[in-house]
Amino acid sequence: MESPDSLLQGLLKCYSPSTRERGASEYLVQQMGSLGFDRAFVDESGSAVGILGDGERQIVLLGHIDTVPGYIEVVERAGKLYGRGSVDAKGPLATFTAAAARAGRQPNWQIVVIGAVEEEAASSKGAHFARSQYQPELCVIGEPSRWDHITLGYKGRLLLDYHFSRTITHTARKDRSAPEQAVTFWNELNAEIAVVNADREKAFDQILSSLRSIHSSEDGFREDVTMTVGFRLPMDVSPDAMRARVLAHADGAKIEFRGEEPAYKCDPRSPLVRLFNNAIRDAGGKPGYLYKTGTSDMNVVGPVWSCPLLAYGPGNSTLDHTPEEHIELEEYHRAIEVVTGVLCSLSSL
Numbered sequence: 001m002e003s004p005d006s007l008l009q010g011l012l013k014c015y016s017p018s019t020r021e022r023g024a025s026e027y028l029v030q031q032m033g034s035l036g037f038d039r040a041f042v043d044e045s046g047s048a049v050g051i052l053g054d055g056e057r058q059i060v061l062l063g064h065i066d067t068v069p070g071y072i073e074v075v076e077r078a079g080k081l082y083g084r085g086s087v088d089a090k091g092p093l094a095t096f097t098a099a100a101a102r103a104g105r106q107p108n109w110q111i112v113v114i115g116a117v118e119e120e121a122a123s124s125k126g127a128h129f130a131r132s133q134y135q136p137e138l139c140v141i142g143e144p145s146r147w148d149h150i151t152l153g154y155k156g157r158l159l160l161d162y163h164f165s166r167t168i169t170h171t172a173r174k175d176r177s178a179p180e181q182a183v184t185f186w187n188e189l190n191a192e193i194a195v196v197n198a199d200r201e202k203a204f205d206q207i208l209s210s211l212r213s214i215h216s217s218e219d220g221f222r223e224d225v226t227m228t229v230g231f232r233l234p235m236d237v238s239p240d241a242m243r244a245r246v247l248a249h250a251d252g253a254k255i256e257f258r259g260e261e262p263a264y265k266c267d268p269r270s271p272l273v274r275l276f277n278n279a280i281r282d283a284g285g286k287p288g289y290l291y292k293t294g295t296s297d298m299n300v301v302g303p304v305w306s307c308p309l310l311a312y313g314p315g316n317s318t319l320d321h322t323p324e325e326h327i328e329l330e331e332y333h334r335a336i337e338v339v340t341g342v343l344c345s346l347s348s349l
Helices: 004-013 022-034 090-103 125-130 178-197 239-247 271-282 298-305 329-344
Strands: 039-042 048-052 057-064 075-077 080-082 109-116 138-142 149-154 156-167 208-218 222-233 254-261 288-292 309-312 326-328
Touching: 004 022, 004 080, 004 090, 004 329, 022 039, 022 048, 022 090, 022 109, 048 090, 057 090, 057 125, 057 298, 080 329, 090 109, 090 138, 090 329, 109 125, 125 298, 138 271, 138 298, 149 271, 156 178, 156 239, 178 208, 178 222, 178 239, 222 239, 239 254, 271 309, 271 329, 298 309, 309 329, 326 329
Parallel strands: 057 109, 057 138, 138 309, 149 288
Antiparallel strands: 039 048, 048 109, 075 080, 080 326, 149 309, 156 222, 156 254, 208 222
């Protein structure tokens, strides 16, 4: 049976960028079996699933097992464990697994731990499959919040792929080149977004834009430009509304949309929040709330399950996706204590 530290180290050593998670899923399923889960298996989406108990009431602990690309050597130094995914989000997933094993079966409850695939790929394949398989009363999303904070909201998202092509003309003419056309599109959109954001102080309430990539080319007859743009959306701007804004500036360009997720905000007065607040205090912390400017699988399952949700997990989210990604083992241990406390308090609901 693996210790919590060995469980996380083993999971980090299973390099699992999005769409290449199979080895990590099989490893986690094996560990879940050795930790006493009643059932552990790789589901149809490729996600790792472990189930404890057979009660009528269900709590789902939904983490993700995939990472962004870029292997980081798994090494412990001065109480810090380095490795791709240590923060985002194998640390939270290992926390769920270790805490569920420590808490054991709870009367009248079924505990489901999921390591979902493709969360980082904007497809959220594992979460989309899970939301059709389970009907939980409570759900915890595995994302870094630090051990003494919980996350109560994530912004929405819209991605677009832009393509503009035109016949080449002499550069002495006043015609816009294809790259200039793309830059005009980008600038016009950002000018409009600036007006929307003018009276919005908090980043969670703003539309945030990002230019992910841009590339131009020509073959002597035609010139082309492609770019990928991302938007992080507040609660009052739906992907459909943002799509309409974008198309108003298309000016002949071909635009394809993907990665559409509405923003989602949790109820801070829910019984699940109360359980976490109590468990954090019992572990010696002072609970705090976060609202993130990114997205998570909360955006996928929240609108469908319509149950009390929040996101929780150890780790400093500013280290997400960076070459220095690491987790403090003491924080990881505290987080396991908190989630164990929550699971052992389910009978109070």
